Amino acid sequence: MLGLDVKKVDQDIIIKYQLSKIVIPIADIVSVSLDDTYGGKEADAIRIGTPYGTTDRVAIQTKTQNYILFTTNYTQIMNTIHSAMEVR
Template structure:
């Protein structure tokens, strides 16, 4: 796996990147958006991926944490998460 992998499994979103695995309950997700800043607007966010200048940043806000995913495949990630939220 080269990049970030995002899948919906049961009622959770599973995010994998290298040796990292995050499990976020779909019910906890408040919003998903693109972040156009280099390092991310949220200073206390959990960052996943490599923050190169050409990568896009997907910001996930949950009830307890904020996450920033540095990816080149933001449409697939956002579609997966938004579809899970709509079907929840």
């Protein structure tokens, strides 16, 4: 795995990037949206991926933490998370 990998496993969203693995409970996700700023709007967000000028930014807001995913495949990531949220 070279890039960012986002999957639904049981009741969690698992984000893997390089040697990192982040587990976000689906029940904790408040919103998922695109962030059009270069470094992300939330100063305290956990940033995952490499922020190139051509990458898209997916912002995940949870009850306790915010995440910004830098990706070139935002459609797949958004679809994975939104479909997981619909099932809960």
